[in-house]
Structures are given as C-alpha cells and as structure tokens.
Amino acid sequence: MLPRSFQYFAPGSVEDAVRFLGEHRGEAKVVAGGMSLIPLMKLRLASPSYVVDINGIRGLGDVAESQDRRSLVLGALTRHHTVETSPLVKRRAPLLAEAAGMIGDPQVRNMGTIGGALAHSDPSGDLGAVMLALRGSVTAAGRGGEREIPIDSFLVDTFTTALEEDELVTRVAVPASAGGTEGGAYLKLERKVGDFATVGVAVQLRIEGGLCTYAGVGLTAVGPKSLRAGRAEALLVGKRVTKEAILEASAAAAAECSPSDDPLRGSASYKREMVGVFARRALELAAGRAKG
Ligand SMILES: Cc1cc2nc3c(=O)[nH]c(=O)nc-3n(C[C@H](O)[C@H](O)[C@H](O)COP(=O)(O)OP(=O)(O)OC[C@H]3O[C@@H](n4cnc5c(N)ncnc54)[C@H](O)[C@@H]3O)c2cc1C
Numbered sequence: 426m427l428p429r430s431f432q433y434f435a436p437g438s439v440e441d442a443v444r445f446l447g448e449h450r451g452e453a454k455v456v457a458g459g460m461s462l463i464p465l466m467k468l469r470l471a472s473p474s475y476v477v478d479i480n481g482i483r484g485l486g487d488v489a490e491s492q493d494r495r496s497l498v499l500g501a502l503t504r505h506h507t508v509e510t511s512p513l514v515k516r517r518a519p520l521l522a523e524a525a526g527m528i529g530d531p532q533v534r535n536m537g538t539i540g541g542a543l544a545h546s547d548p549s550g551d552l553g554a555v556m557l558a559l560r561g562s563v564t565a566a567g568r569g570g571e572r573e574i575p576i577d578s579f580l581v582d583t584f585t586t587a588l589e590e591d592e593l594v595t596r597v598a599v600p601a602s603a604g605g606t607e608g609g610a611y612l613k614l615e616r617k618v619g620d621f622a623t624v625g626v627a628v629q630l631r632i633e634g635g636l637c638t639y640a641g642v643g644l645t646a647v648g649p650k651s652l653r654a655g656r657a658e659a660l661l662v663g664k665r666v667t668k669e670a671i672l673e674a675s676a677a678a679a680a681e682c683s684p685s686d687d688p689l690r691g692s693a694s695y696k697r698e699m700v701g702v703f704a705r706r707a708l709e710l711a712a713g714r715a716k717g
Pocket residue numbers: 454455456457458459460461462463464479501527528529530533536537538539540541542544545547549550551552588592593594595619620621622
C-alpha cells in the first residue's frame with residue numbers, strides 16, 4: 426500500500442524542528458530511520474499531514490563520553506549499526522552494543538536509530554530493556570528548552586512515551602561501564618534470525634568484593650512496554666551472586682512479567698517460562714563477565 430499524501434519538511438536545526446512540531450501539533454511526525462514509521466504509513470496505521478525528516482540536522486549522530494567520563498552519550502540519530510560496532514560503545518556500554526547487534530537485519534540496523542527505537546516504545550523493541558538495565562536517560566528538546574527523562578519515566582506504555590507532541594529526542598545517555606567489576610548480557614529468544622523477540626532479557630551487574638552492588642534487569646516483549654524486573658534486582662543487590670541467588674532472581678523475573686498469548690510466538694505461560702530460563706542464563710553470563 427502507499428501512504429496518504431503528506432508534506433515533507435527537512436529542518437536544518439533542532440530549533441527549527443521543534444518550532445515546526447509546535448506549529449503543527451498532532452499533525453506532524455518525526456522520521457529518523459523510517460524503519461517503523463514508513464511501514465506504519467504504508468499500512469495507513471499512521472497518516473501524518475507533515476513528515477519532519479531530522480536526518481539533515483548536524484551532530485545528532487555523534488557518540489561521545491560526557492565531560493566527566495561517567496556517561497556515554499549517543500545522539501538520537503545514532504544508527505543501530507554504529508551502536509553495534511563503535512569501539513567506544515563496545516568499551517563503555519558493551520551491553521548496548523551487544524543488543525544493537527541483535528536488532529532486525531543489516532538493512533534495519535543500517536537505517537534504524539537509537540532515538541527512533543526508544544521514541545517508538547515498541548514493547549518488542551530490544552533497546553528499552555537494555556536502557557532499563559543500565560538506568561539510562563533520554564534528553565528531549567522542546568520549545569521550553571531541554572529536559573532529561575529517566576528511561577523508567579520515558580517509556581509510558583505500548584507505543585507511548587513521555588514525549589510531548591512538539592518534543593524531539595536529541596540524545597540518549599547511559600552510565601559508562603567502569604569495566605572490571607561490571608558485566609552485562611542481552612539474550613533474545615527469536616523464531617529466526619532477524620525476528621522481533623519472543624522474549625528478551627537484559628542484565629547489568631556490578632560485583633565488588635564478592636557482593637553484588639548494582640543489578641539492572643530489563644525484559645523485552647513480555648508486557649505492554651519494556652519492563653523492569655525490580656524484584657529480581659532487589660533480590661541480587663547486597664548478596665553474593667551464587668547459583669541459588671541467580672535461580673531466585675530469575676524466578677522473580679518470570680513471576681513479575683506480564684506476557685500475552687500470541688499465535689506467532691507462543692502462549693503467555695511459554696513466554697513466562699522462557700523469561701525464567703533466559704534470565705538465569707543472562708545473569709550467569711553477566712556475573713561471569715563482571716568477575717572478568
Ligand atoms: C523488518 C524489521 C525488523 C525489525 N526488527 C527489530 C528487532 O528485532 N528489534 C528491535 O528493537 N527493533 C526492530 N525493528 C525496529 C527498528 O529497530 C527501528 O529502527 C526502530 O523501531 C525505529 O527507529 P527508526 O529510527 O527507524 O524510527 P522511525 O521509524 O523513523 O520513527 C519511529 C517513531 O519514533 C518517532 N521518532 C523517531 N525519531 C525521533 C526523535 N529523534 N524524536 C522524537 N520522535 C522520534 C517517529 O515519529 C515515529 O513515531 C525492526 C524493523 C523492521 C522494519
């Protein structure tokens with residue numbers, strides 16, 4: 426199918442984009458990689474009157490450490506392929522790089538962007554769970570200036586975020602890994618290579634002096650949005666990451682997700698079972714990596 430006709434606007438700056446979005450509130454849609462928006466428009470599930478192409482705005486694809494080197498900051502237009510292959514991302518946010526490499530296929534990874542993926546808030550998208558595990562944040566520019574939104578507040582519901590209609594995601598930040606004591610893992614169950622997740626589990630751990638001092642666990646495709654497995658995290662912090670602790674935490678993750686039956690990827694009970702299995706494996710892998 427062809428999309429309904431629309432007017433195309435290619436702003437040269439964030440300010441121009443935000444102004445245009447404000448002038449056409451509710452009628453305009455930002456396009457970044459177009460990997461989700463264009464199919465929706467072709468199916469006529471979205472029919473914006475204006476499409477705001479932000480690909481010409483300079484600097485939105487930059488990846489850098491923050492000044493204090495505690496965070497890794499990725500411009501909203503950073504492509505999944507860059508996240509997957511950038512030496513800086515691999516070193517300072519290896520969990521993000523690992524997950525980006527599992528998104529779709531090479532074509533999708535060459536076009537799709539981190540800002541677009543998060544703004545889309547697809548519960549089956551891989552990066553939401555990773556952002557939750559890392560406790561990252563999204564910065565949005567609006568007419569009143571910029572605001573930084575923690576990922577837990579940013580992801581509101583299925584295809585719904587905390588973004589206002591005239592706001593643009595400009596960058597995404599995650600705490601930079603110190604290496605050594607930190608380890609993460611993203612594991613994804615998929616029907617075939619390139620498919621969306623049946624379930625996905627993102628884990629980030631810090632283990633110091635034998636004790637877990639940080640645990641982040643995010644879940645993909647088992648709820649209305651990417652979910653934080655808060656009970657699983659709480660069960661790990663302050664403890665030794667033993668086989669028993671891992672089993673207890675993975676059972677908690679399985680208990681706190683809310684999957685639904687679907688004819689393509691299986692029943693809710695199957696997915697819940699798989700969350701338990703994949704959480705255990707991801708925790709084992711992350712703990713091994715944290716211990717070097
Ligand atoms: C065949 C296929 C397979 C895929 N498989 C996977 C997969 O396995 N895992 C996965 O996670 N994803 C998958 N995706 C989705 C892919 O990751 C997309 O790249 C992503 O969902 C959207 O990113 P985008 O840059 O293409 O956004 P777009 O399609 O351009 O936009 C998506 C939405 O976000 C909004 N938006 C985009 N950028 C901004 C911004 N900077 N500020 C405000 N709003 C913005 C748009 O208005 C739109 O509503 C797949 C897509 C396809 C087509």
